[in-house]
Amino acid sequence: MNATDVIASVALVAGALMSLLAGIAVLRFPDTMSRIHAATKPQVLGIMLLMLGVGLRLGSPAVIGMLVLIVVLQFVTAPVSAHLAVRVAFRNAEDDDADPSAATSRRPSERSAGAAADDSPELTEQAALQESATESAETGEEHPR
């Protein structure tokens, strides 16, 4: 085991550690958007470290070309998939704000016990007002849809 093998081994273990961190973050973070954020950043860095390790181990130009190609493809595809996923997560968060009873995220700032106790009488009042308003509108005339 010469020096390049040692550096390659360190780079490989560091890349694998990045993947473990991304997995733990996807498991433990409270919200979809934080999970997406924490899953894409270590993923690309881990891929780069792994390619560094493999490039130091197998030094032929064809291998280096394929490794550079993998890194470039990861740079191109990871932001695209993250952007599309965050768009869906943002719309889910908007739906959560409009209808908190069917919420799927467990952000502590929004789902704390104090906020829920304060919000519930106002929500039931608003719901009762809306129900009476729609009843009177339906009995009177048709909705202009």
Place this chain on the structure above:
Amino acid sequence: MTVTLLIAGTLFAGGAACAAVRLVRGPTQIDRAVALDVLLAILVGIIVLTAAVSGSSITLVIAVVVSLLGFIGSAGLAKLLPRDRR
């Protein structure tokens, strides 16, 4: 190199297990798409690790194809689910 393979393989397995738990548990479908994305990245990492340890570079072509086409799964799910509730 065997020690490197053992340590890196254990770290990959831990990350894959965490992503698999999120894949099963995740309250929305987009959480499952993100977990699949993480699993695909770990797959690329494992292919590259075996190429480094064994010294044969023929399996790196699989890594190229997986990283090129792997994002289509999560991107397609994100396009087909504009409003998913569980």
